Amino acid sequence: MFGSYKAAPDIDVLTSNIVIPGFGLLPVNAFVLQGEVPILVDTGTVADSEAFMTALRSVIDPGDLEWIWLTHTDFDHIGSLHRLLVENPRLRVITTYLGVGILALFNPLPMDRVYFLNPGQKITLGARTLTAFKPPAFDSPSTTGFHDDSSGALFSSDCFGAMLQAIPEDASALSDEDLRDGQMFWATVDFPWLHKVNEDVLAKELDVIRAMEPTMILSSHLPAAPGSMTERILASLAAVPRAPRFVGPDQDALEQLLAQITGGPQ
Ligand SMILES: [Fe+2]
Numbered sequence: 001m002f003g004s005y006k007a008a009p010d011i012d013v014l015t016s017n018i019v020i021p022g023f024g025l026l027p028v029n030a031f032v033l034q035g036e037v038p039i040l041v042d043t044g045t046v047a048d049s050e051a052f053m054t055a056l057r058s059v060i061d062p063g064d065l066e067w068i069w070l071t072h073t074d075f076d077h078i079g080s081l082h083r084l085l086v087e088n089p090r091l092r093v094i095t096t097y098l099g100v101g102i103l104a105l106f107n108p109l110p111m112d113r114v115y116f117l118n119p120g121q122k123i124t125l126g127a128r129t130l131t132a133f134k135p136p137a138f139d140s141p142s143t144t145g146f147h148d149d150s151s152g153a154l155f156s157s158d159c160f161g162a163m164l165q166a167i168p169e170d171a172s173a174l175s176d177e178d179l180r181d182g183q184m185f186w187a188t189v190d191f192p193w194l195h196k197v198n199e200d201v202l203a204k205e206l207d208v209i210r211a212m213e214p215t216m217i218l219s220s221h222l223p224a225a226p227g228s229m230t231e232r233i234l235a236s237l238a239a240v241p242r243a244p245r246f247v248g249p250d251q252d253a254l255e256q257l258l259a260q261i262t263g264g265p266q
């Protein structure tokens with residue numbers, strides 16, 4: 001199920017979800033920053049590339065895009081990357097040395113189509129200056145989020161995502177409990193190393209986000225969240241080191257599930 005909605009007059013969210021049986025729905029977002037220099041942030045899942053392209057075409061002609069900001073190289077972010085580069089020879093990809101290196105193991109990017117930007121560095125594209133930063137939690141060392149000085153939005157990649165039972169277009173429609181539980185669960189799944197992180201160290205990382213005073217947090221895996229929610233969102237992540245660890249279903253659970261599907265042992 002693909003759809004799109006506006007997080008701001010000049011920011012479209014292309015959204016779908018992944019059904020995680022027994023746990024809920026994980027939103028999967030990409031973003032189009034409209035303007036004199038249009039930018040696409042991530043390119044959907046590999047499995048849903050056709051539906052992603054249809055949703056993209058509903059908000060912009062892909063031939064008008066000039067840049068892709070690739071937050072990282074996971075399969076839920078690179079789905080239409082290579083086809084977009086083939087279809088639009090002007091498109092360039094903002095990523096890191098590590099991002100290019102990881103993609104080289106799968107389908108190398110042409111080096112004259114990439115632009116290396118490290119955390120702390122900026123790029124000005126039309127009326128926007130984008131400042132790269134390393135989110136406080138990530139699942140790939142290639143991850144780079146950014147702050148857009150034009151909209152004030154913070155693009156946080158996988159960080160601040162949440163497993164949900166229903167996905168609204170505005171995260172402020174989520175109850176405190178659904179937001180906190182959904183964020184904490186996702187964080188224990190995707191960033192299990194947070195259990196090893198000193199809470200004071202994590203708090204300092206979250207202070208960096210607080211100091212940016214984002215007008216919105218646009219995570220790859222959370223509905224668009226207005227800046228008024230920043231404290232709630234940071235508080236959920238701050239509590240993760242003390243949260244129960246995620247352990248996936250084991251072989252016994254899988255066999256029980258298969259028996260339910262097939263009607264029991266033959
Ligand atoms: Fe990821």
Ligand SMILES: [Fe+2]
Nearest residue numbers: 074076158220
């Ligand atoms: Fe992701």
